[in-house]
Amino acid sequence: MESSYAVRDLRVSDDEREPSIQRLQEAYAEGRLDHDEFDMRMHLAMTAKTRADLAAVTRDLTPVPLDSGHGAGSDAAQATAEDRMLAAVAHGIGYPTLFVGPLILMLVSGKRSAYVRKHAAEAVNFQLTVLLITIVTFGLGGVLYAVTWIAAAIAAILALSGRDFRYPWILRLIK
Incomplete structure (x- = not known):
């Protein structure tokens, strides 16, 4: 088995998708995403094959720093x-x-x-x-x-x- 795969190229499981899906739902509830973009990102999160694909879905949705x-x-x-x-x-x-x-x-x-x-x-x-x-x-x-x-x-x-x-x-x- 070839070990040259980077961590970002590893395939994701359903458990690994859950935090990304939850973050998308929170961002939608916060008003950071409109309905169409939320639907598109949810579809991308559900169909992501690698960790890199999944990370791209929430990359610009960093948590809001609490005051x-x-x-x-x-x-x-x-x-x-x-x-x-x-x-x-x-x-x-x-x-x-x-x-x-x-x-x-x-x-x-x-x-x-x-x-x-x-x-x-x-x-x-x-x-x-x-x-x-x-x-x-x-x-x-x-x-x-x-x-x-x-x-x-x-x-x-x-x-x-x-x-x-x-x-x-x-x-x-x-x-």
């Missing part, structure tokens, strides 16, 4: 699109379910992703704080729920963009 000034940590840098979506859901699901929805997400999806766990724990702490204020003020704190929709929307948007968010002035009972 450390906005609290993006290593968990956020490794968060997949699914992780970002689940983190955003953790912030939004607290309103119909109080702290139960974010708690379930934290326990189920938080095992798989530190990013989802961090956002879900923050949402649980936020919902518990608002609930405690409502109980202590004999229901008058319920007015606070109208204002907290804004904070949860901001948290969900930042979670979708891959950034961390901490609610101000809450009890952090769960870490």
Whole structure:
């Protein structure tokens, strides 16, 4: 067997295609690719025979550097699109379910992703704080729920963009 093949000339497997396909999907979701270009690149990724063919599909789609000034940590840098979506859901699901929805997400999806766990724990702490204020003020704190929709929307948007968010002035009972 001839060993003069370069690594880039080796044939690719389906497992090697997956990261490229995921990067194309993320780039499309970020608006870096239009629909036609996304379709073309997906076709090229699925039919790539060598590592060089596959690398050419995503060569100009380098990851976006995360701005450390906005609290993006290593968990956020490794968060997949699914992780970002689940983190955003953790912030939004607290309103119909109080702290139960974010708690379930934290326990189920938080095992798989530190990013989802961090956002879900923050949402649980936020919902518990608002609930405690409502109980202590004999229901008058319920007015606070109208204002907290804004904070949860901001948290969900930042979670979708891959950034961390901490609610101000809450009890952090769960870490």
